[in-house]
Amino acid sequence: MDQIEQMFGIPAVDLLSLVAGVVALIIMLAVYSAAVARDPMKGRVKNLQDRREALKAGLVTTSKRRSPVKRMDSVSALRSIANKFKLLQDEQTKKVSAALMQAGFRSSDSVVIYQVARLTLPLLMGIVGVILFYGLGAMPDYKSMHPVFAIAMVFLGLKAPDIYIGNAKSKRTELIRKGLPDALDLLVVCAEAGLTLDSALNRVSKELGRAYPELSDEFSLTAIELGFLPERRQALLNLSARVDLPALRGVVTTLVQSERYGTPLATSLRVLSAEFRNERMMVAEEKAAKLPALLTVPLILFILPTLFVVLLGPAACQVVDDFIDKN
Secondary structure, three states: OHHHHHHHOOOHHHHHHHHHHHHHHHHHHHHHHHHOOOOOOOOHHHHHHHHHHHHHHHHHOOOOOOOOOOOOOHHHHHHHHHHHOOOOOHHHHHHHHHHHHHOOOOOHHHHHHHHHHHHHHHHHHHHHHHHHHHHOOOOHHHHHHHHHHHHHHHHHHHHHHHHHHHHHHHHHHHHHHHHHHHHHHHHHHHHHOOOOHHHHHHHHHHHOOOOOHHHHHHHHHHHHHHHHOOOHHHHHHHHHHHOOOHHHHHHHHHHHHHHHHOOOHHHHHHHHHHHHHHHHHHHHHHHHHHHHHHHHHHHHHHHHHHHHHHHHHHHHHHHHHHHHHHO
8 A cells, every 4th residue: 555655646545545436437337338228229310310401401592591590609619719720621621521420420510529629638638647747746756757658648638539530430330341241131122122222221221220220320321312412423422431341332333333324223232242241251261260270379378288187187196196105
């Protein structure tokens, strides 16, 4: 306890109380998330309806548009900060908006929040580091490393938004990749039943709403854009831009060619479904082929020593007993 108090410069009782409080909070959050069943489609229908209304407004409004009423809320304050520091430049905003869309954040406010977070988090983390190391005197045994720790906290604040967006994008892309083969099979069934591409996407999005809400959301939005955008090709390209997945880009390319050259939709989707099924089988075979090599290290470190003890242990004990009796 004394060593902990000397290391952090904080009374051990306070430090242990803080750790116990954090652990209790994490346990409560875990129990709450496990007990409360969340609807994965909650809020997605409203967002899709807003997107539908936005597309409709962009197509039917005349040049005389009413100026939107500015809301004085937190997002408006953040937007004013971003405009003051010129954080919403066109080229930079396009790249950030594309990354946020791939992570599942489509609102225009998300770009403002991201840019302001990148501006303010390093400053806040630096202030926290200065207060922690120089104000409270944390870790007094490492005073020479305090500047390095403070700089590391500033760097962490700078990279935290990118890390969060990157993790959200990778998780969302993986979930969409897992649901894509099933979605293609359903699209083949819908196309063979005579449904158009819009109706097929709507039907598949309803069927996959519970199992794969991310993919269902993308298909629903694509179906809405197919009905409102002047060019159907642009709606399919938007789907490819929103999801950074090579398999989905192949699906979009096939659908675009089918729309352009009049290829039967069921035939194209059946070929794609067979390719994805073969690819999924090859991935499974590849994992099965890697399994013996991956099991070699655990086998040598954990299984073989136990096996030797079980097999040779009785013989070794008998030899020791015979040697003791002779002596």
